[in-house]
Amino acid sequence: MLDALTLDQLRMFVAVAEAGSFRLAAARLGRAQSAVSHSVANLEMELGTPLFDRNSHRPVLTVEGRALLEDSRSLLLRADLLRAKARGMGSGLEIELTVMADTLFPVSIIGEALGRLHAAFPSVSVELRSGTLGQPAHALLGGTADIAITVGEDLRDSRLEFEALTPVSLTSVVGATHPLASRAKEARVSAVDLADFVQVVLVDPSGRTQGTDFGVLSQRRWRVGSQAEKLELIRAGVGWGRLPEWLIAGDFKEGRLVPLPAAALGKDGRTVNWSYIAHRLDKPLLPAAAFLRSALQEIAASEKTPSRVGKD
Structure with a gap:
């Protein structure tokens, strides 16, 4: 038998x-x-x-x-x-680990860190989610994530502990066929110029940033839920917006995007924000989460801050 x-x-x-x-x-x-x-x-x-x-x-x-x-x-x-x-x-090892990452954070760093985690703790299952603006912090506070990666200084919460990872550079861009593209090549772009065209912006499903605008200069807005959707609309010439440089390096090389030197959005239209790994103060990290935190910190420390794209 x-x-x-x-x-x-x-x-x-x-x-x-x-x-x-x-x-x-x-x-x-x-x-x-x-x-x-x-x-x-x-x-x-x-x-x-x-x-x-x-x-x-x-x-x-x-x-x-x-x-x-x-x-x-x-x-x-x-x-x-x-x-x-x-x-x-x-x-005390976790059976499953839920990670919520800001869509601005480089996916390559997350992938390498999770690869190390799998090698060290093959029995631990991982659920990786991505979110915009307040979603990562909201997931931690709501108990639906064990660890989160956030970007920027505007979404702090006293109930969470934050540890710096790496700078994330954002550049204001427009599609190569957009009317702003030729203007950007000839001179600096003013806030008035930008206000005349559609701005593609991210929405925050968590509601934590309701009533707060981050770098929004136009009343004509198209709203999207991810960096990928935002990139596609900007490529298509719908409007302009800010995108992480790690995501659009290939678009600059191929000439699909043009940087907007808009002083209203940082020096030459470029800003640098720090990313952080966060967890709840009242929930100490278990072995797999602690390992992932260390792996992310080690990999992020070895990453070079991206050079200014489109100007090399």
């Missing part, structure tokens, strides 16, 4: 298949060769099918053996993850 299958049998089957012999598999597992042979034979009996052809010098997987090998590996992996998760529960 299949109920009599054991993980030990499956582990020996996979070891023999990978090593190419019962002797090498036994050495790899630290078991007697006879024990390995006996265990695989019992597995074949339980399954009712031969897994190896033993008529040659070395055991060769049968058609059935090849078909069942990946399933066996999958079962062993799941069992190992189950053990790791159970050990983690006993040691």
